[in-house]
Amino acid sequence: MDSVVNWFLDPLNWQGSAGIPNRLFEHVSLSGAALLVAALIGLPIGLFIGHTGRFATAVINIANIGRAIPSYAVLVIILPVSLQISPEYGLNVIPTFLAMTLLAIPPILVTTYAGIREVDRDLVEAARGMGLREPQILGRLEIPLATPVIVGGFRTATLQVIATATIGAVVGGGGLGRFIVDGFSNPSLPAQLYAGVILVAGLAIGLDIVLALIQRRITPRALRGPLDRWAGPAEQASPADSPGMG
């Protein structure tokens, strides 16, 4: 344990491209970018099928199959294609980023759909009767009521993305997974391995707690459950939740 503390205290581990700040930045920025792209794809589709009910069964079935696929498999299946696209980045950033994005879309899409569907249909009918147009119903009624559920989907997607970014180190990606992979392949660096584990687990748990607090805050007081879901990933009534984490 002392050696891990010493590793964290060593100024050399806090500077340069292989230092903690840069590895953390690589991990967070790639994860953030993947979540953003996944949201740009998953949210509109989820909102559309949730509001209209059209294509819902087909899209949700495809998304659920997508959630079953192992992340390590996605990462390497993309590899031959990404090597063709760019020999330079094909072995690190591209496959990791594509895999993270592909894996983040299903949880966002499925929970967005589920959140919109859970909105009381009588309320929607009442809004329609009051003369609200469809985009208004979606924007003023359905999205606000579904937001806590949608944030739950982002929690699941965030966990998935952080875990997949870690595995990305195996195909030469940066990020905090480097400490684990390098620490493991070099037995003289056990401190680095443990430090990597602490950093990655800390990042994942920290982000999950922040998102849980946000989720709780935006849930209307009357709908808040007991504090039991505080540290767990988004609780879903639907059993379709969160398979295939990285």
Place this chain on the structure above:
Amino acid sequence: MLPGQQLIDFSWIGDHLGQIAERIGQHLELTILPVAIGFLIALVLSIWAVRQPIVYGPITAVTGVLYTIPSLAAFAVLIPITGLSLVSALIPLVSYTLLILVRSIVAGFRGVAPEVLEAAEGMGYTRTQRLIRVEFPLAVPMMIAGLRLATVTAIGLATVASIIGGDTFGGLGQLITEGLQTFFPTKYLLGAALSVVLAVSADVLFVQIERWITPWARAPGSAG
């Protein structure tokens, strides 16, 4: 990939069918063992949580934290403690199934209508008899839904175990990792493809079991 190498070398696959079948068998072991152990632990925790609702919060908090730890980190942290043994893969895999299974089993028990419980009591069932003969059977559909998620999750995470454990754990992840290390696309693509097939097949199998044990859900108008 090395220059001039084919993407998929079918003759290699043909020559190594025995090894591939062994990897599939190991992967099934890496899936069934943790899900079975996880189910037994989750069942005990769930019965406890249903009888003493106050413990449900702490149980989901702890299993939630375990679930949140990225898999590569979880496998890495155990190697120096439990060494290169099957236990090092089983502990994280079991811990990942717990949150999923506890939630679904508790939801199954809580979904039993109060009138049904009262009727059982009125018939003179003791608490244990009621649990085994009434509550457990009624909770089975939710348990199957949880097992579906837990199994698919275990199949996916078992591939990651090979990154750290090497040939100790084996499984399809071993094909992927060896293929990557030797720049041999046939091997890593085959490992990846087979793990996808295994995960999707398990998912479909559990959907079929769900439909089979809940015939009422197939009634017209409630198809899902």
